[in-house]
Amino acid sequence: MIYEPSLMAVLIFGAIVAVTLGLSFWLGAKAKSAKGYFAAGGGIHWFVNGVAFAGDYLSAASFLGICGMIAFYGYDGFLYSIGYLAGWIVALFVIAEPLKRMGRFTFADALDSKFQSRGIKLAAAISTLAVSIFYLIPQMVGAGALITPLLGFPHYVGVLMVGTIVILIVVTAGMVSTTYVQFLKGSLLVIFSTILTILILQRGLSTEPVNDGKNTHQFQILGPVAANDLQTWKNELKLTDQDKLTPLEQGAWEKKGILQLTQDGKTSYWKISENEEGQFFLSETQYKLTTSQGAVIINGLPQGTGEGETDFYPVGRISKLPGDKTETGPLGITSFLSTIRESEIILWGSESVTEEDDSTLTIYFPKPTSGEKVLSPGNHPKFAGIRGDQFYEKLNFLSLMLALFCGTASLPHILIRYYTVKDQASARKSTIVGIGSIGYFYILTLFMGLGAMTSGAMDVTNSNMAAPLLAKSIGDWLFAIISAIAFTTVLGTVSGLIIASSGAVVHDLMSSFMKIEMTDSAKVRVAKIASVVVGLIAIILGILFEKFNVNYLVGWAFSVAASANLPALVMLLFWPKTTKQGITVAIFTGMITSLGWILMSADSYKGIYGWDPETAIVPFSQPGLVTIPLGFIVLIVVSLMTQPKTQESVN
Amino acid sequence: MAGFDHGPNEPEEEESLETISRNTRLGLILFVVYLILYGGFVFLNTFSPARMELVVVAGLNLAIVYGFMLIIAAFVLALIYGWMCRNEIDSPTTENGEAKS
Numbered sequence: 001m002i003y004e005p006s007l008m009a010v011l012i013f014g015a016i017v018a019v020t021l022g023l024s025f026w027l028g029a030k031a032k033s034a035k036g037y038f039a040a041g042g043g044i045h046w047f048v049n050g051v052a053f054a055g056d057y058l059s060a061a062s063f064l065g066i067c068g069m070i071a072f073y074g075y076d077g078f079l080y081s082i083g084y085l086a087g088w089i090v091a092l093f094v095i096a097e098p099l100k101r102m103g104r105f106t107f108a109d110a111l112d113s114k115f116q117s118r119g120i121k122l123a124a125a126i127s128t129l130a131v132s133i134f135y136l137i138p139q140m141v142g143a144g145a146l147i148t149p150l151l152g153f154p155h156y157v158g159v160l161m162v163g164t165i166v167i168l169i170v171v172t173a174g175m176v177s178t179t180y181v182q183f184l185k186g187s188l189l190v191i192f193s194t195i196l197t198i199l200i201l202q203r204g205l206s207t208e209p210v211n212d213g214k215n216t217h218q219f220q221i222l223g224p225v226a227a228n229d230l231q232t233w234k235n236e237l238k239l240t241d242q243d244k245l246t247p248l249e250q251g252a253w254e255k256k257g258i259l260q261l262t263q264d265g266k267t268s269y270w271k272i273s274e275n276e277e278g279q280f281f282l283s284e285t286q287y288k289l290t291t292s293q294g295a296v297i298i299n300g301l302p303q304g305t306g307e308g309e310t311d312f313y314p315v316g317r318i319s320k321l322p323g324d325k326t327e328t329g330p331l332g333i334t335s336f337l338s339t340i341r342e343s344e345i346i347l348w349g350s351e352s353v354t355e356e357d358d359s360t361l362t363i364y365f366p367k368p369t370s371g372e373k374v375l376s377p378g379n380h381p382k383f384a385g386i387r388g389d390q391f392y393e394k395l396n397f398l399s400l401m402l403a404l405f406c407g408t409a410s411l412p413h414i415l416i417r418y419y420t421v422k423d424q425a426s427a428r429k430s431t432i433v434g435i436g437s438i439g440y441f442y443i444l445t446l447f448m449g450l451g452a453m454t455s456g457a458m459d460v461t462n463s464n465m466a467a468p469l470l471a472k473s474i475g476d477w478l479f480a481i482i483s484a485i486a487f488t489t490v491l492g493t494v495s496g497l498i499i500a501s502s503g504a505v506v507h508d509l510m511s512s513f514m515k516i517e518m519t520d521s522a523k524v525r526v527a528k529i530a531s532v533v534v535g536l537i538a539i540i541l542g543i544l545f546e547k548f549n550v551n552y553l554v555g556w557a558f559s560v561a562a563s564a565n566l567p568a569l570v571m572l573l574f575w576p577k578t579t580k581q582g583i584t585v586a587i588f589t590g591m592i593t594s595l596g597w598i599l600m601s602a603d604s605y606k607g608i609y610g611w612d613p614e615t616a617i618v619p620f621s622q623p624g625l626v627t628i629p630l631g632f633i634v635l636i637v638v639s640l641m642t643q644p645k646t647q648e649s650v651n
Numbered sequence: 652m653a654g655f656d657h658g659p660n661e662p663e664e665e666e667s668l669e670t671i672s673r674n675t676r677l678g679l680i681l682f683v684v685y686l687i688l689y690g691g692f693v694f695l696n697t698f699s700p701a702r703m704e705l706v707v708v709a710g711l712n713l714a715i716v717y718g719f720m721l722i723i724a725a726f727v728l729a730l731i732y733g734w735m736c737r738n739e740i741d742s743p744t745t746e747n748g749e750a751k752s
Contacts, residue, residue, distance in 0.1 A: 075714055079696070082718050085725050086689045092729055093682040097674060338710025376704045376714045377696050387700050394697045401693045428733050435729045439722040446715075 010151060012480035013487070020181055020488045021169065046426035048183045050433025055186030056414060057084070057438055059493040060142025062445070063189065063486055065551025067470070068463035070449020071316065072347065074374035076383045077449055080551055081442035083401050087408025087558075088438065092431045095409040098573040110572060117580040123587040125508035127564040128412045130591055132501040133537060134560050135411065136494060138553035140542020143490040145464035146483050156543045162487070163539035166494045170502070170531045182492045188485045190437055193444045196482065199474050200451035201336055205343070206327035207318050209456030209473070217313035219346075219366055222270075224279030233259065233270075233282060258285070258351070258363060266300040271365035285365040286312055286460060292357040312364075314469070316458035319368055320344040333447075340450055341371040347379070347453075348460050364460045374453070382552070382603075382621070396620035400555055403624030407558025410565035412500040494538065502530035556598050559624045563590035567631030571639075582639030590631035597623035674736050681728045688724055692717050 062084065069077030099110055111120045140159050147158025169181070222233070234245050248258040248269065257272040259282065270282045289297040296303040301310040321328060322342035331339060347369045352362040373379060378387040383397060408414060452458060452466040457473035459465045468486065472479035506527045510516045545553065567590060568583045598604060601621035605611040695702060695717070703714035 075718075078718055082689075082692070082721050085722055086685070089682060089685045089689075089725055089728065093678040093685075093732065097678055334709045334711060337715055341706075341710060341712060372704050372712070375712055376700065378700050397697050398693060401696075405689060425736075428736060432726075432729045432733045436726050439726050442722055443719060446718075 009476050009480035009483070012477065013151075013484040016481070016484035017165075017487060017491075020184060020491070021165065023180060023184070046430040047433055048180075049426070050430035051186040051437060052180075052182035053186075053414070053430060053434030054190065054437035054441065055182030055184075055489070055492055056496050057408075057434070058186065058189055058441055058489065059554070060139050060146075060486060060490045062441070062551075063489060064142045064145060064464045064467055065138065065554065066442075066445045067449045067452060067467035068465065069380065069551050070446060071452035071458060071466035071470070072463045073380040073383075074347070074369075074450075074453070075377050076380035077551070078442075078446050079377060079383070079401070080404065080555070081445050083404025084408065085435070085439050085442050086405050088431070088435050090406060091409035091414065092428075092435065095569055095573070096427060096431060099569070111568065111580075111583060114572065115580040115583070117584070119584040120580050120587075121508045123584045124568075125504040127587050127591045128504035128508070129501050129534075130595065131410070131557060131561040131564065132412055132497045132504075133534065133541070135554065135557040136497050136534075136538040137541045137545050138551070138557070139490050139494045139497070140538050141545050141553065142464060143487065143494075144542060144546060145462065146468060146486050146490070148465075155546050159539055159542040162490055162494065163535050163542070166491055166498060167532055167535040169491065169495050170498050170535070171528045181488065181495070185485060185488045185492050186437060188481075189489060190441055192478075192481055192485055193441055193448060196471060196474070196478065197444050197447045197451070199478070200447055200470075201332065202330050203451075203474070204328040204331045205318055205321060205336070205339055205454055207321055208326060209317050209454065219313075219315075220284040221366075222282040224275065224277075224281055230259075258365075268300060269363050269365075271363070273367075283366050285363050286315075287361060287363045288312075288461070289362075290360045292359045312460055314457045315346070315348055315364075315366075315460045316453050317346055317456045318343045318454050319346050336447065336450070337375065339371075340454070341375050343371045345369055345371060345374055345453060347374070348458075350460075362461075374450075392619045395625055396622050399559075399620065399622035399625030402628060403555065403559040403562050403622060406562035406566045406624070406628055410561035410569065411558075412497075412504070412561075412565075494535075498531045498534050498538070499527075501534045502527040505530040505534075552603075555622065559598070559622060559627070560591060560594045562624055563594035563627035563631055564588075565590070566628060567635050571632070571635050575636075575639075577639055577643065578635065579639045579642045579644070581642040582635045582637075585638045586631045586635035589634045590627055593630060594623040594627040597627060677732065677735055681732055685724065685728055688721060692721055 062081075066077045066080050069080065071077075111117075111124055140162060143162035144155035144158035147153050147161060148155055151158075153161075225233075230245060230247070244260075244262040246260050248260045259270045259272065261268050261270060269285045269287050271285050273281050273283060275281065286299055288303075291297065298310050298312060301308060303309065303311055305311065318340075320343055322339060328339055345368070346366045348364050349367050350362055350364045352360060354360040369379065377383055448467060448470060452470035455470050455473045457469045459469060468479060468483050471482040506523050510526065511523070564587050567586045571578045571586075572583065597618050598621070600617040601623075602614070602616035602618075603621040605616045695713075703712060703717075705713050707713050707716045
């Protein structure tokens with residue numbers, strides 16, 4: 001969709017971002033030593049740190065990705081909310097306390113204090129870098145998704161902007177400023193999500209949502225008729241002899257149930273669907289045709305806002321409310337959910353085929369879905385398997401939920417935040433504050449997602465846009481504020497990740513592994529150079545991965561983090577026989593197998609290489625279920641093989 | 652230790668071994684409680700998704716109720732943990748372990 005920027009939105013947005021950055025520069029001026037740069041001097045209040053936890057964790061993926069997934073597929077997006085939060089339980093109850101007791105709060109430091117092994121430092125540094133960069137991708141993609149509707153720039157400009165600003169923040173400031181940025185942003189996010197949720201409930205549900213002062217486009221549905229028969233359709237559509245209605249059957253379109261209609265020289269596509277009584281319907285679709293010359297045709301006309309041009313209609317509405325009402329008026333928390341459960345909602349699916357001449361036709365078609373289905377798992381194509389009998393599909397789901405559960409405690413930029421409070425009680429208190437704010441926010445995601453789903457304002461081509469567009473359907477001011485918060489969200493998370501990676505490069509790789517002697521100020525200088533490099537990598541990847549739902553990408557980052565780091569962390573803390581060889585091998589095994597698994601999965605085949613997903617090597621896409629246990633097994637086996645000879649006497 | 656000065660992170664709290672093991676045990680017990688809740692949720696979703704559609708209370712289905720409950724349970728367990736741990740380490744060094752480098 002093409003987005004028209006509004007001046008007020010840009011001004012509000014600019015003001016919020018400027019204040020945040022100004023604050024970070026001002027605070028950053030106070031932090032000059034290496035300690036201040038990386039750990040904020042250890043003097044941040046636990047409440048501030050707790051909200052900053054929420055700020056760190058509620059990344060672009062949580063906000064944009066989860067809202068988008070719920071808006072497009074219902075309950076499935078909420079599963080991510082639940083999994084992300086559950087991960088905090090592992091962090092708080094299992095990892096944080098013993099790790100704190102060792103006096104260490106990063107993965108590499110904890111390992112270092114026990115073993116002093118260069119191999120481990122190398123492994124830990126590389127895995128920190130890999131996880132951070134993987135986690136950076138969705139943040140950058142989210143940044144692009146935000147900038148597009150707000151300022152009207154293309155995706156890559158948004159990614160470049162975020163990349164540049166973040167590099168500036170990190171280079172000039174460090175951990176103190178990112179902590180305060182995260183605190184501000186975490187608070188704003190929770191407050192304005194609450195306001196947005198209240199406005200959604202106030203607005204209630206309507207079968208004809210008003211968006212931008214205009215009613216939504218009513219997509220035609222023809223039928224029902226008894227038979228799936230071309231002649232019946234022709235009569236129904238009152239077609240003249242010049243009009244042509246033919247099934248779209250060539251090549252990959254075979255059996256997709258789509259009819260091509262040529263009327264007045266204009267082509268449209270219609271999707272055939274069948275209801276439970278065996279009646280057939282024909283639904284109006286939207287389509288995008290990218291010709292081999294690169295021209296973009298939307299619904300038969302060139303894409304644009306001028307004369308003779310057109311653009312996608314916004315979508316997403318309720319088609320039937322309970323009792324055949326047209327609108328409900330204000331709703332409460334439970335009545336909102338129960339009303340949706342009794343309604344029928346139009347979700348959208350898509351089919352896309354690229355022909356040999358490089359032209360691509362993507363058809364988006366409405367899928368009327370019962371509220372019961374919307375509010376239960378299994379609507380997302382990636383989750384649909386749990387409703388079927390395919391065992392591998394079920395394993396894929398288990399695998400994802402396991403990775404989300406185990407991933408949080410293994411994320412380098414989350415653990416680093418424990419450095420920033422002064423003692424153990426503070427660390428504990430800030431985690432509780434963090435869990436409280438994050439959990440509260442995740443409950444709101446369900447309302448925001450469903451509100452977006454029924455707002456009539458969705459961009460059928462991009463689920464990452466759901467939350468900002470929902471806000472826009474309520475008011476431009478809210479849109480500007482929500483976008484600015486989401487943008488600072490991206491800034492904060494990206495800065496945290498870049499600091500974690502540059503710390504890994506300087507501290508673990510150069511200082512400890514390569515044994516390069518550096519003064520404090522030299523370290524900070526090298527860290528800043530490393531930050532610039534990591535930032536540039538993130539920018540490039542953010543542009544490449546534009547079309548992925550950011551949330552799905554985060555699922556992968558969690559898988560890699562959990563596979564590489566969790567076995568080593570847990571065993572180090574709870575199994576006295578763990579050896580340095582065991583840890584080194586386990587980190588590399590977890591990291592390489594999970595990355596390899598992802599790269600060989602059907603999702604990568606389809607999304608990255610453009611190959612046939614059927615030919616993928618691994619049976620399901622999420623690696624966690626295989627690679628996390630594998631990490632543990634490898635660690636145990638290698639440790640047992642490399643027990644020190646004096647072990648008996650030591651014990 | 653060479654390398655970055657992570658000074659403030661030295662363990663400042665003088666905890667008795669007894670406190671440590673009680674805290675660790677408490678953490679593990681609460682973890683297992685949550686693991687059972689979460690595991691139940693995931694397995695229900697995986698192997699009996701139709702059951703998640705059943706209406707439990709106030710027009711809300713099991714999927715929503717269980718999901719909300721998991722989020723609230725996480726916070727409640729965290730509170731219990733924080734509260735019980737604080738009782739365990741009631742020593743004067745807890746609140747004023749100043750950062751030192």
